[in-house]
Amino acid sequence: MPDFSREFPIFVISLEKTDNLQKRLAKQAKIGYNISICGAKKHVFTQKKRNHSMPNIDLLSMHKQFLQNHIKEGGIVADFTMGNGHDTAWLAEAVGPGGHVYAFDIQEAALEHTRARLEEAGLADRCTLILDSHANALDYIHEPLCAGVFNLGYLPGGDRTKTTLHESTRIAVEAAISLVDRDGIILVAVYPGHEEGTVEGNMLDEMLASLDRRKFSVSRLRIINSPTSPFFFAIERH
Ligand code: SAM
Numbered sequence: 001m002p003d004f005s006r007e008f009p010i011f012v013i014s015l016e017k018t019d020n021l022q023k024r025l026a027k028q029a030k031i032g033y034n035i036s037i038c039g040a041k042k043h044v045f046t047q048k049k050r051n052h053s054m055p056n057i058d059l060l061s062m063h064k065q066f067l068q069n070h071i072k073e074g075g076i077v078a079d080f081t082m083g084n085g086h087d088t089a090w091l092a093e094a095v096g097p098g099g100h101v102y103a104f105d106i107q108e109a110a111l112e113h114t115r116a117r118l119e120e121a122g123l124a125d126r127c128t129l130i131l132d133s134h135a136n137a138l139d140y141i142h143e144p145l146c147a148g149v150f151n152l153g154y155l156p157g158g159d160r161t162k163t164t165l166h167e168s169t170r171i172a173v174e175a176a177i178s179l180v181d182r183d184g185i186i187l188v189a190v191y192p193g194h195e196e197g198t199v200e201g202n203m204l205d206e207m208l209a210s211l212d213r214r215k216f217s218v219s220r221l222r223i224i225n226s227p228t229s230p231f232f233f234a235i236e237r238h
Contacts, residue, residue, distance in 0.1 A: 013201075060189075067091075071094045072095075077102075078147075079178060080095040081150050084110065085114025088117075104137065106131070112133055115129060133172070134169075141179055147174040148179065148180060148187070150188040153196075164196070165200075166199045182237055183237065192227065192228055
């Protein structure tokens with residue numbers, strides 16, 4: 001077992017045998033633990049030295065660690081909300097030269113920014129950028145995904161009217177679930193700090209809770225004493 005004692009806090013998520021793993025890691029790191037759980041695999045998160053002005057748990061960096069557990073070199077992945085292309089570029093790196101990224105956005109400016117980012121990083125030839133709603137994903141993707149990412153809401157600093165909407169988000173998340181391969185993952189980041197984000201979060205809560213647990217494990221990672229902070233769902237296919 002690795003020595004986590006010099007890195008803290010530790011955040012552990014697991015469906016099976018959670019308690020023992022949490023207790024062992026927490027004891028080793030000499031910290032408390034208070035974790036909510038779902039998922040068929042064990043995920044262990046460590047964060048380097050804590051900055052006291054920041055929240056203990058950085059959900060966005062955890063988001064990436066979830067993805068890393070499922071993305072394969074040469075895999076096919078999708079960024080369902082391209083925006084400025086940060087996630088698209090990260091996914092393109094993760095799948096390597098033999099992999100492929102499909103990325104969607106409804107704004108031409110998003111495609112332009114993302115294209116520039118990918119070209120600068122030498123990643124453009126492994127990405128297909130699609131100017132269309134993610135609700136139409138099944139028109140473009142005809143192969144299984146090892147990962148799919150939704151970063152809902154609007155572009156920071158951009159046009160707030162171009163936000164994702166619960167009706168199309170529902171269709172798109174259903175499409176993503178139908179595309180995800182065995183051992184794959186779909187991550188959906190939700191921003192309840194604005195009205196439509198709250199509606200999307202509630203809709204996804206209800207929809208994802210009804211997924212067949214023999215096929216999928218669905219986790220919701222949320223800072224429960226900060227209800228307007230972003231949170232995410234991880235949908236893992238067995
Ligand atoms: N992941 C992005 C990044 O790394 O910069 C940020 C995504 S931003 C929070 C949400 C994006 O979703 C916006 O660029 C917005 O235009 C896009 N969007 C809104 N509705 C959409 C839809 N129906 N289909 C695809 N993208 C959509």
